[in-house]
Amino acid sequence: MSRLENKVAFITGGSRGMGAAIALKLAQDGADIAITYTSAAAKADETVKAIEKLGRRALAIKADNLDVKALENAVNEAHAKLGRLDILVNNAGVYTMDTVDQLELAEFDRVMSIHVRASFVASKAAAVHMGAGGRIISIGSNLAEIVPSAGLIAYSTSKAALIGLTKALARDLGPRxxxxxxxxxxxxxTDMNPANGDHAEVQRARMAIPKFGEAKDIAGLVAFLAGEEGRFITGSSFVIDGGANI
Structure with a gap:
């Protein structure tokens, strides 16, 4: 039996990049998959077809993380159509670079809503359907713990807030x-931060292993936490950044 046989995973922002890699890895490990997407319908369809080729059921649902009702409905639709919900991966995200004197409040609110409010909304909705052994895994950033350059005020703040949300969820849901x-x-x-991008060399210079990771590296860690090996790990943060934070 595969590690995640008879499990269902729901992944926000699962149409491409890191989210698609996580969806495919969890499917390879035996889970049926529901993903959300905002505008990349063709990419979402590609991901669904790739999962189905693995012999797993797959579902793509259009739901913007900024739309609370759409996100709640997507979680409930995944549960209704796939029969259960065991794993939530809060992956959907955006990146912005503005210093405090440049950043508009509306943009700050947008980043916080996509990363933090939506993770709360999805976690609350998913937890209703989860039994013992459920997993909630959020994708943060090593920039939650270090701020190596100016312009990260919204991004780093939102990812740091996810740490507190994660610890609180662990405490609230641990008895279950x-x-x-x-x-x-x-x-x-990824598309968001390509290894050949304008700022890539600066990033590599900070790393103990001076090369970019691949989406499959992140997916492997998520799969570990989603599996049986992760059953006694909760409220924890895992940095996977090639040693940039050491």
Whole structure:
């Protein structure tokens, strides 16, 4: 039997990049998958087809993390159509670079809503459907713990807030044997931060292993936490950044 056989995972922002890699890895490990997307319908369809080729059921639901009702409905739709819900991965995210004197309050609120409020909304909705052994895994950032350059005030603040949310979820849901953990990727080769981008060399210079990670590296850690090996790990943060934080 596969590690996640008979499990269902719900992944926000699962149409491409890190989210798609997580969806595929959890499917390879035996889970049926529901993903959300905002605008990349073609990419979402590609991810669904790739999961189905693995012999797993897959569902793509259009739901913007800024739309509370759409996100709640997506969680409930995944449960209704796939029959259960065992794993939530709060992955959907945005990146912004503005210093405190440049950043508009509306943009600060947008970043906080996408990263923090939506993770609360999805976690609250998913927890209703989870039994013992449920997993909530949020994707943070190593920039929650270090701020190596100016312009990260909204991004770093939102990712740091996810740490507190994760610890609180772990405490609230622990009696039900539902775990909550957070994974902090560093420089990872995705559309958002390509390994050949303008700022890539600066990032590599900070790393003990001076190369960008791959989305599959993050997916592997998420899969570990989602599996049986992660059953006694909760309220914890995992940095996976090639040693940029040491």
């Amino acid at each position: 044997e539902i775990t909550a953990n957070i994974v902090h990727p560093g420089s990872t080769d």
